[in-house]
Amino acid sequence: MRITCTQENFSRGLAIVSGVAGRNINLPILNNVLLQSDKEGLTLVTTNLEIGIRTRVRGKTEEEGSFTIQAKLLTEFVGSLKKENINLYLKENTLTLEGENHTTKIKGELAADFPLIPEISEDNVVLLATEEFKKALSQVVFSASSDESRPELNSVLFELEGKNLTLVATDSYRLSERKVALGQNIKESLVLIVPVRTIQQLLRVLELDQTEETKMIISENQIKFSFGSTEIISRIVEGQYPDYKQIIPKKFSSEISFDSGLLAQNIKTTSLFCQPGINDIKMSYLPETKEIQLRAQNSTAGDNLSKIEAETTGQLGEIVFNYRYLLEGINHLDGNKGILRLNEASSPALLQSQDNKEFVYLIMPIRQ
Amino acid sequence: MRITCTQENFSRGLAIVSGVAGRNINLPILNNVLLQSDKEGLTLVTTNLEIGIRTRVRGKTEEEGSFTIQAKLLTEFVGSLKKENINLYLKENTLTLEGENHTTKIKGELAADFPLIPEISEDNVVLLATEEFKKALSQVVFSASSDESRPELNSVLFELEGKNLTLVATDSYRLSERKVALGQNIKESLVLIVPVRTIQQLLRVLELDQTEETKMIISENQIKFSFGSTEIISRIVEGQYPDYKQIIPKKFSSEISFDSGLLAQNIKTTSLFCQPGINDIKMSYLPETKEIQLRAQNSTAGDNLSKIEAETTGQLGEIVFNYRYLLEGINHLDGNKGILRLNEASSPALLQSQDNKEFVYLIMPIRQ
Numbered sequence: 165m166r167i168t169c170t171q172e173n174f175s176r177g178l179a180i181v182s183g184v185a186g187r188n189i190n191l192p193i194l195n196n197v198l199l200q201s202d203k204e205g206l207t208l209v210t211t212n213l214e215i216g217i218r219t220r221v222r223g224k225t226e227e228e229g230s231f232t233i234q235a236k237l238l239t240e241f242v243g244s245l246k247k248e249n250i251n252l253y254l255k256e257n258t259l260t261l262e263g264e265n266h267t268t269k270i271k272g273e274l275a276a277d278f279p280l281i282p283e284i285s286e287d288n289v290v291l292l293a294t295e296e297f298k299k300a301l302s303q304v305v306f307s308a309s310s311d312e313s314r315p316e317l318n319s320v321l322f323e324l325e326g327k328n329l330t331l332v333a334t335d336s337y338r339l340s341e342r343k344v345a346l347g348q349n350i351k352e353s354l355v356l357i358v359p360v361r362t363i364q365q366l367l368r369v370l371e372l373d374q375t376e377e378t379k380m381i382i383s384e385n386q387i388k389f390s391f392g393s394t395e396i397i398s399r400i401v402e403g404q405y406p407d408y409k410q411i412i413p414k415k416f417s418s419e420i421s422f423d424s425g426l427l428a429q430n431i432k433t434t435s436l437f438c439q440p441g442i443n444d445i446k447m448s449y450l451p452e453t454k455e456i457q458l459r460a461q462n463s464t465a466g467d468n469l470s471k472i473e474a475e476t477t478g479q480l481g482e483i484v485f486n487y488r489y490l491l492e493g494i495n496h497l498d499g500n501k502g503i504l505r506l507n508e509a510s511s512p513a514l515l516q517s518q519d520n521k522e523f524v525y526l527i528m529p530i531r532q
Numbered sequence: 533m534r535i536t537c538t539q540e541n542f543s544r545g546l547a548i549v550s551g552v553a554g555r556n557i558n559l560p561i562l563n564n565v566l567l568q569s570d571k572e573g574l575t576l577v578t579t580n581l582e583i584g585i586r587t588r589v590r591g592k593t594e595e596e597g598s599f600t601i602q603a604k605l606l607t608e609f610v611g612s613l614k615k616e617n618i619n620l621y622l623k624e625n626t627l628t629l630e631g632e633n634h635t636t637k638i639k640g641e642l643a644a645d646f647p648l649i650p651e652i653s654e655d656n657v658v659l660l661a662t663e664e665f666k667k668a669l670s671q672v673v674f675s676a677s678s679d680e681s682r683p684e685l686n687s688v689l690f691e692l693e694g695k696n697l698t699l700v701a702t703d704s705y706r707l708s709e710r711k712v713a714l715g716q717n718i719k720e721s722l723v724l725i726v727p728v729r730t731i732q733q734l735l736r737v738l739e740l741d742q743t744e745e746t747k748m749i750i751s752e753n754q755i756k757f758s759f760g761s762t763e764i765i766s767r768i769v770e771g772q773y774p775d776y777k778q779i780i781p782k783k784f785s786s787e788i789s790f791d792s793g794l795l796a797q798n799i800k801t802t803s804l805f806c807q808p809g810i811n812d813i814k815m816s817y818l819p820e821t822k823e824i825q826l827r828a829q830n831s832t833a834g835d836n837l838s839k840i841e842a843e844t845t846g847q848l849g850e851i852v853f854n855y856r857y858l859l860e861g862i863n864h865l866d867g868n869k870g871i872l873r874l875n876e877a878s879s880p881a882l883l884q885s886q887d888n889k890e891f892v893y894l895i896m897p898i899r900q
Contacts, residue, residue: 234833237804237833240804241801241804241836244797244800244801244804245801246797258834265798265838265839265840265841266798266801266836266837266838266839267836267837268805268834268835268836268837269834269835269836270833270834271832271833271834429612429614430633430634432612433609433612433613433634436605436608436609436612437636464639465602465605465638465639466626466636466637466638466639467636467637468609468634468635468636468637469634469635469636470633470634471633471634472633473633
């Protein structure tokens, strides 16, 4: 193996793949990045056995070959160099990296010991506009459960039907649903559950390798996202996603229209007085008025009452929310104007943008 | 107590004083800020019994009075509000804060229970140009020891003599010395030891209350810094500062002139290969050449050799440094050009800017 590439390209490639190479004590080779030089350049691969990332780096190859090196060290090292050409060559179990003013030897392990990333057939391909897809993923992924003992909720649901992709995530306290219009018609409906960690890596890497279109390739047990010079391959979670559609109310008795920035600012102020650990703030609304009220109180701090300009229709009422869930939902709405639709104090409320109804956010109240 | 002030002024005042109000379990009133309204406005005071901070906030007083409130809560609360006028008034043990769209009640404790900040006589006053003083403090404070069991090293030394203030800090591995020219002549030489925590608060607050001139008032046991509408009063450390002058070599056998940015970048690259916990990198220099070499190696990562453009004069040599100390010194030099003066490998080395000799940084080598 002997290849020359620029510091910029090499550093960018390493940043793309290094996210999944962790500190695996049982299988130390998973801490490494696989480097493979071929006629057209260099391929970098990392995996944690659940997710694999593969990217291409342009380079001038003198000798084909492959090797594996600690990903964290190599990424930090190449990132610390100035812009220059770097010559890489392998000798025994050591990779030498030469730049204009440094000679660096890094120990590694044989490529033969590195796990294979599964290849999947391209029978089932869906094309997505990258910017819209990124936005949609970011509007759902924060609602997923972080509880790894419930793998189907520690995931994002992908539903493909007709000309739509629907993304869903929930931790059972709140739920995000986002529809994405497709440029193609899906022949056979598909439902799959993709781990949150895969989505987080995908969002991270889509920022580093920006392209207009993302290809999603689906097989029975795997999903692959392909864009620019990068591929992310992940296992799919087995299991049944909860029947979320039945908990989204079809009708509401009240509706509050608000300015998102103003409501968010007042939630933050009021939250300083909520009961720690409960995070409760009470929202009160009168019918056909121009304001709503937020209130929180606790025995050590005191209490706060805020009045916020808003348009209300429907019935009089009050409802108690965990302010963190409410705030996160508002922060993910498109535009400046939002709507909150409500029934009685024990029923879930629905949050939407006034401009864009593709995204809905359901939030369970705290029962009094 | 009844007073009106703007959210901006009140929030800025609270940010200035809240740095020393901590979470004191033994004496909970120290978590509070003292508010005193008088004819001209509001005074805010906090203390941790070692340091006291007092600042003035403009306001329109309707009724004089005083009270104490949890500093952290009040600072976060006022900081979360929009720009508006805030009306404060006291009723029983509760402070009410009213804005355009909120009414907030915060519980507190009586001002009578708040500790007194000592007043000190203004017999000994030194005037300092604030920008130069801030720069000088920042060049020494990072070298002070963080070991609280050695209070005299967990401090910055202030030496006043003739037309000079000399600031010194050391943790016994490296030492910063910075001279500041005064606009006045000190009649009687003075040496005092000021706690690092006081200097850190001073640097923080000098950013929030910017003025051209800082007044330093010295008494037997206290020091006061006065600027803008703010005062910081601190105890002085009793004890003897080590005789640091004797360890600064007067003569050197070699000298290396370098570009600070280039050397810092190469130290960072090389440091990835040092021995963890030892942080050792070796610097080698030949006489009358145009480069120096940095090298580090460890058994798990590998090794790195970097060659850096530099002018060397004097003898051939090599010396081992803890890269963190070397890097911190270089990062605090004025301008882009530095000089490192050396004797044998076991002697301390001296780092200076080529342009500005007011600041010297002494660094102990790692003995081989």
